[in-house]
Amino acid sequence: MTMGANRTAAFMPYVRLTLLAAILLVLTGGLHSSVAVAGNYEGVASCAGSTCHGRNEGDGKVVRQDELRIWQDRSSQTGAHSRAYAVLTSPRGERIAASLGLGRAESAPACLGCHSTNAPGDSRGGRWLASDGVGCESCHGAASGWISSHYAVPASHASNVAAGLIPLEKPQVRAGVCLDCHFGSDKPGQFVTHSMMAAGHPRVSFELDLFSAMQAHYNLDADYVRRKGRLDSVQLWAVGQAEAIRRSTRLFANPAFGNEGVFPQFYFYDCQSCHRRITDNPNAVRTFETNPGRPIPFGNPPYNDENMIMLSAVASVLAPEQAGRFDAAARNFHAAMGQGRSQSAAAAQTLGAAAAGLSDAIAARNYDGGTAFRVISAIAGKAITPRFTDYTGSAQAVMAIDTLLNAMVRDGRVTVGAAAGIRVQINKAYAAVSAPETYNPKAFRAALANAAGAIEALR
Structure with a gap:
């Protein structure tokens, strides 16, 4: 296979x-x-x-x-x-x-x-x-x-x-x-x-x-x-993340797409933040985790930031001179959600411009054999993993780890046999996002760290 x-x-x-x-x-x-x-x-x-x-x-x-x-x-x-x-x-x-x-x-x-x-x-x-x-x-x-x-x-x-x-x-x-x-x-x-x-x-x-x-x-x-x-698979993956944000923010900033009647267009938001089991059990345990990348008021549905998390990780490796600008734009965009439609639309345009700049930089650069290793380390690093609090971002992360590992196999940086040995750890990360209903942030972060660590050991 x-x-x-x-x-x-x-x-x-x-x-x-x-x-x-x-x-x-x-x-x-x-x-x-x-x-x-x-x-x-x-x-x-x-x-x-x-x-x-x-x-x-x-x-x-x-x-x-x-x-x-x-x-x-x-x-x-x-x-x-x-x-x-x-x-x-x-x-x-x-x-x-x-x-x-x-x-x-x-x-x-x-x-x-x-x-x-x-x-x-x-x-x-x-x-x-x-x-x-x-x-x-x-x-x-x-x-x-x-x-x-x-x-x-x-x-x-x-x-x-x-x-x-x-x-x-x-x-x-x-x-x-x-x-x-x-x-x-x-x-x-x-x-x-x-x-x-x-x-x-x-x-x-x-x-x-x-x-x-x-x-x-x-x-x-x-x-x-x-x-x-x-x-180059790393380039395809990274540009795809940037262009997804660019497209998302452009459409969101357009009132014909960003609103649906008196409500925002919920297509843009994280589905699982609202579609959770509802109960009035006074002893129910809150499943929400504070996300350091999303400074939004408690109880507000978060914008789907799966691509933002991935692009933040890859920017720190491939375009560090632009990474700070992008991260600031992403935080400001989330914060604007608690301010109003006009503020969030303006912040979306700023974030889209930052993503476009990263897309251009990533598409223009050359890639060496160690790029995938460095990006995987960034995805599983201390700066990014605290943002894996929700299903969609975590699902993107495990797909990214697997995509980048396959790129290293094709480039001859990792043997097929070695990759097969790591498969057990990657499968555990996949299992942690097997269904939104059973997603557990802590368990996912541990599984992702083990998979990334197994890949890092091959460097």
Whole structure:
């Protein structure tokens, strides 16, 4: 079993949550603003020839050429995108649509923005089908400008990008495309409200390197590196954290998304802070723990800060000159929640700008073999672990530890055998976040420390 498979198997309770999000809330045709080129969407069938991406075996000379088979795999999470439209007709999809008064889910704009390659009506080619779900062009961009030339001898990756292909090898671009649905955007049909989750939609969670690994249909071989450059898992993970905060704060600061009637839009807040067992037992033990990173009034629901905690850790290692500014902006943002809507919106913009600066710095730097070790030490260090008081941040932390360990295995810094030996400790950390109902902060922090310590011993 591969390390990626081990990670998924070990963390099934939480992965079930994130993978339901991958099935029910998947990427769309929304393009990153800096690379979007207008064009028509030609449909999955246009890529499916046996001389293109429709082979049964991945034996192509340049690319695998069995990408369609991987995208359609019914036995694996790599096929989740192809199933995105079909889940709209499932009993769960029908119940959600009925509760929200959307009519039929498979024709509801609020659903199709993320459950299909939702191309505008005037840009749909003759082979485009909504029922294809999240097809090739949802991630790679409208194909009319490059589909007939991208494989030709004179073509290069740069010329394909100029013709409209999305450069997903760039971490910030990839994160922007993924976040459109795996967090939300201001484009039509790409924002999951608290009402949707109340109706049964799964909670949205995002981690760029993990999601990339689950959906990979390419080989990171010498040809890939020659054409597109080397992908670094630490960089993907870290940029994903920064871009998630950037997206979250931008949407929150927008009154069209930050409010829902007289209430704030609770989508942005930590679900488990409110969804706990309620009792008027006078002897009930309080489960709330004071969090040093969140100076909010007691009893207020906290903003979901899972990505903030991770970015604070990684900033201390990769961009220490900006880390203090980011941490101050995060604390001020939480504090503003007790002051009012205008103050919290302004603080969100400041925090988003700090996250954007970190994203740029992380995307621009080079990475050495010891980077992952240092980041793991920071996540499990004294400055960060007191902030693991809630389920969502803790779940991100154990995914991060596992993501970074796998990066070290791929880079040859840690052997497969040594990583397998550490697996016992990582599995214990996963077990500590196996379900929100049984989450225990103290037990999780101890399990995380043991896992990080086992990895540190290999340095």
